[in-house]
Amino acid sequence: MALTNFxxxxxxxxxxxxxxxxxxxxxxxxxWMLFLKVYDEKENDWEFNEDxxxxxxxxxxxxxxxxxxxxxxxxxxxxxxxxxxNNTLFPTxxxxxxxxTTPMRSAIVQTTFQDANQYMKDGVLLxxxxxxIDQLDLGDxxxxxxxxxxxxxxxxxxxxxxxxxxxxxxxxxxxxxxxIIQPKVGEKMADFACGTGGFITxxxxxxxxxxxxxxxxxxxxxxxxxxEKKQFPYMLCVTNMLLHDIDSPKIMHDNSLAKDVLNYTxxxxxxxxxxxxxxxxxxxxxxxxxxxxDLSSSETADLFxxxxxHRLKENGRAAVILPDGFLxxxxxxxxxxxxxxxxxxxxxxxxxxxxxxxxxxxSINTNIIFFNNEKVEDAPEGFSTKETWFFRLDMPEGYKxxxxxxxxxxxxxxPIRDWWTDRKxxxxxxxxxxxxxxxxxCFKVEELMVKSCNFDQCKFPKADEEVLPPAELLADYHKxxxxxxxxxxxxLSKIQTLLGL
Amino acid sequence: xxxxxxxxxxxxxAIQGKLVAQDPNDEPASVLLQRIRKEKERLAKEGKLKKKDxxxxxxxxxxxxxxxxxxWEWVRLQYLCTRFSTGPFGTMVHKEDYVDLEGHPxxxxxxxxxxxxxxxxxxxxxxxxxxxxxxxxxxxNDLVLARRGDLSKIAIVTEKENGWLAGTGAFFxxxxxxxxxxxxxxxxxxxxxxSYLLDQSVGGTMxxxxxKLLSDFLLPLPPLVxxxxxxxxxxxxxxxxxxxxxxxxxxxxxxxxLPARLRQSILQEAIQGRLVPQDPKEEPASExxxRIRKEKExxxxxxxxxxxxxxxxxxxxxxxxxxIPNGWAFVRLKDICQLSDGEKQTGSHICMDAKYLRGKxxxxxxxxxxxxxxxxxIILVDGENSGEVFTAPIDGYMGSTFKKLWVxxxxxxxxxxxxxxxxKETLRNSKKGAAIPHLNKDIFYNIEVGIPPFSxxxxxxxxxxxxxxxIG
Numbered sequence: 001m002a003l004t005n006f007x008x009x010x011x012x013x014x015x016x017x018x019x020x021x022x023x024x025x026x027x028x029x030x031x032w033m034l035f036l037k038v039y040d041e042k043e044n045d046w047e048f049n050e051d052x053x054x055x056x057x058x059x060x061x062x063x064x065x066x067x068x069x070x071x072x073x074x075x076x077x078x079x080x081x082x083x084x085x086n087n088t089l090f091p092t093x094x095x096x097x098x099x100x101t102t103p104m105r106s107a108i109v110q111t112t113f114q115d116a117n118q119y120m121k122d123g124v125l126l127x128x129x130x131x132x133i134d135q136l137d138l139g140d141x142x143x144x145x146x147x148x149x150x151x152x153x154x155x156x157x158x159x160x161x162x163x164x165x166x167x168x169x170x171x172x173x174x175x176x177x178x179x180i181i182q183p184k185v186g187e188k189m190a191d192f193a194c195g196t197g198g199f200i201t202x203x204x205x206x207x208x209x210x211x212x213x214x215x216x217x218x219x220x221x222x223x224x225x226x227x228e229k230k231q232f233p234y235m236l237c238v239t240n241m242l243l244h245d246i247d248s249p250k251i252m253h254d255n256s257l258a259k260d261v262l263n264y265t266x267x268x269x270x271x272x273x274x275x276x277x278x279x280x281x282x283x284x285x286x287x288x289x290x291x292x293x294d295l296s297s298s299e300t301a302d303l304f305x306x307x308x309x310h311r312l313k314e315n316g317r318a319a320v321i322l323p324d325g326f327l328x329x330x331x332x333x334x335x336x337x338x339x340x341x342x343x344x345x346x347x348x349x350x351x352x353x354x355x356x357x358x359x360x361x362x363s364i365n366t367n368i369i370f371f372n373n374e375k376v377e378d379a380p381e382g383f384s385t386k387e388t389w390f391f392r393l394d395m396p397e398g399y400k401x402x403x404x405x406x407x408x409x410x411x412x413x414x415p416i417r418d419w420w421t422d423r424k425x426x427x428x429x430x431x432x433x434x435x436x437x438x439x440x441x442c443f444k445v446e447e448l449m450v451k452s453c454n455f456d457q458c459k460f461p462k463a464d465e466e467v468l469p470p471a472e473l474l475a476d477y478h479k480x481x482x483x484x485x486x487x488x489x490x491x492l493s494k495i496q497t498l499l500g501l
Numbered sequence: 502x503x504x505x506x507x508x509x510x511x512x513x514x515a516i517q518g519k520l521v522a523q524d525p526n527d528e529p530a531s532v533l534l535q536r537i538r539k540e541k542e543r544l545a546k547e548g549k550l551k552k553k554d555x556x557x558x559x560x561x562x563x564x565x566x567x568x569x570x571x572x573w574e575w576v577r578l579q580y581l582c583t584r585f586s587t588g589p590f591g592t593m594v595h596k597e598d599y600v601d602l603e604g605h606p607x608x609x610x611x612x613x614x615x616x617x618x619x620x621x622x623x624x625x626x627x628x629x630x631x632x633x634x635x636x637x638x639x640x641x642n643d644l645v646l647a648r649r650g651d652l653s654k655i656a657i658v659t660e661k662e663n664g665w666l667a668g669t670g671a672f673f674x675x676x677x678x679x680x681x682x683x684x685x686x687x688x689x690x691x692x693x694x695x696s697y698l699l700d701q702s703v704g705g706t707m708x709x710x711x712x713k714l715l716s717d718f719l720l721p722l723p724p725l726v727x728x729x730x731x732x733x734x735x736x737x738x739x740x741x742x743x744x745x746x747x748x749x750x751x752x753x754x755x756x757x758x759l760p761a762r763l764r765q766s767i768l769q770e771a772i773q774g775r776l777v778p779q780d781p782k783e784e785p786a787s788e789x790x791x792r793i794r795k796e797k798e799x800x801x802x803x804x805x806x807x808x809x810x811x812x813x814x815x816x817x818x819x820x821x822x823x824x825i826p827n828g829w830a831f832v833r834l835k836d837i838c839q840l841s842d843g844e845k846q847t848g849s850h851i852c853m854d855a856k857y858l859r860g861k862x863x864x865x866x867x868x869x870x871x872x873x874x875x876x877x878x879i880i881l882v883d884g885e886n887s888g889e890v891f892t893a894p895i896d897g898y899m900g901s902t903f904k905k906l907w908v909x910x911x912x913x914x915x916x917x918x919x920x921x922x923x924x925k926e927t928l929r930n931s932k933k934g935a936a937i938p939h940l941n942k943d944i945f946y947n948i949e950v951g952i953p954p955f956s957x958x959x960x961x962x963x964x965x966x967x968x969x970x971x972i973g
Contacts, residue, residue: 467769468762468766481752484748485752491748494741495745498734499511499520
């Protein structure tokens, strides 16, 4: 059946089920069924290639046995089906025994079902949905690949489902970052808050182009690593990996921040880190205690930065999406983190992104920070960064803001690509020679230190501002005012010292 | 506080001897003055100075503006000068005297920037003219200042400008050794000196330098080495003050912009249904839409509405970029309101233009125009305030920049007006850079409007007004 109708058909069927309240639950419901269907398809491959393949799933719970409708009228439906799913399938899968020796591809069945939910209340409708899903012919390479894209569409829908949207970074961005970081065969990348696996799949797509031999293909399959704390996106990420032929995906269902950062060894480090950490979270002491005291912020995004700094291999490359608050924030932990970044890493590029990229989930302003674990040759004493380039990506022509119907596309990143290899400062002045706007500038590390690590440079002109919801508007206002107050206080205290006061 | 206030405060400290410590080993200013007097006597003997310039007007107790350290002295500015002169009079230099290429530069206030003479764009005169203006030739270490306009402009003449001319807007002087010129510039820039000059300056619209005033100016004179120390300290401080100034300006801008941004943000919350909670007991908006449809059909029958404008087409959820609250319906403005020209009529009536409606003038009477009734709503479609809605207080003609606005009576009018208000910015910009802002009808009609249940419309408006009352 046409894949384009896939999502619509399911939506129409589920609309009539009293148990599904809203888009978020609908997507959760589809997710576990898709996982089982995709997994079943994978098992076909494994059976074909291995003589002794035994499924980790008990026979009566395998999709091919309970879900398939062969048209003879014998398939379970209505109350029988509902009873089976609620009282046999789910409990069995949740209780599967996983030991340290269980292979990843088997373990993921249990970890995926751990907190999965079955919402539907109508067995007949459930049968209809199962049939729609079963009609996907994932054995066909083309269809499987095309489905990967439908899956992306489902994930994208989550963005508009409100709070579930926090796990999804627009693919235009993840593709751009994966491409510009230049993956190489043999390298290992990590995303410590991988959500639905966007950065990982973008990395795989970019790396795929460089695979030439069978050995390369093996390296390719082992090149990714992810950690996701929340059950639901974890499930989606694992399914996503299977769809990308990563059979034993190293995706951990865990809290990245719950280990002492100082305990990481070289084996825990990666060549590349690509990620978009969660913002606005507030961590308690039981998490903060895993971080050195001077760097232990209560803000989740800050702690992720420290984590990355401890898990990036020497000469490793990182690209991280962070909110404006990190750039101009002046609380003690942020200052310490930013200073440590400049001293021990090469922060070579900061890209300012237009607001509304994460629309409609949030209108927050974000930025990409690129840094490498290396020391630039002629950096000043005590620093690894010599200079940082700033570039502001303006809204594309004809766009007032991005939205569900007009999202960011890969080509919108082209101005960054054009500027990347031949970097020039772009400054506009008026007739009197006064600077009117700075779109791109290079700041020496000494200048950044003098500005008290205020990375809020090459800002967007006021006119381009999004209308933020009050909560975000006020939070932004307070952060900025605090940052400016701090700058002013620093300046005045220097002046006071000189005055001998 | 701002940077200017801080600068003034620091300069004041400087000229009162409180910025840097006094050093008892420094040669006191009194001794310095004695040396200056000896030098003046020598110059008088050589005929280079007039005898009367050897003395200066005595300083009265009550003239002294503030206390200065022991080692300092008060002295009148004229006493320290060997030259003290205005530039040439306007009659001495005419437009025709200026040459384009080679010539002798004339220094006027516009050529003075940041304590230096700037050569770019400077006017020049011919050799012949230069000879005529012999008494206005500048020498190295002269001080040249503005004698009109911005009286704080002052510059030291360097080797490079030696031999240039003082222009018609300039004033120049030369000090004897003993006054460190950069210290004088600090003093000249201080509030003490500038307010002294401005308070009593002669001239109506433009400030003018009063020569007599300047020559009598009471100058606090520190020991020579202390003058240098003061200048060094100021040079350390001023860049910091400037940086502080920029940061303060940014903060002020941030604070100024907050109320408007907050209002805009609240309006957005309101019209997207996030400002007040929904009440599932209220009649859903879909019912409202049905009644609006009937209302429009009735108007078509009465011929006040064209048939093509009678439709009411709710938008689907996937056409909206955010979650639709329960009980709401989404339509476009064209479904619920209409712009029209009003009836053309003749007869004497007041013309209601924006000024009249704001109470700024009594109305003009016209004999014909586009008629509206008392209570009709009219909206501005041209000019700065395009998108603003007024209610006609009387029967009369609409101003030429207005159109009549019909809004379905099934809706709570203030709610719809709030929506239109929040889009005012978008409506005004029909073309970027258009000379006159203009309400773009297509944009207007296509605006997506969230319609809540009727009582929720009222609750939203009440909340908005409450919040706006607090913001001010």
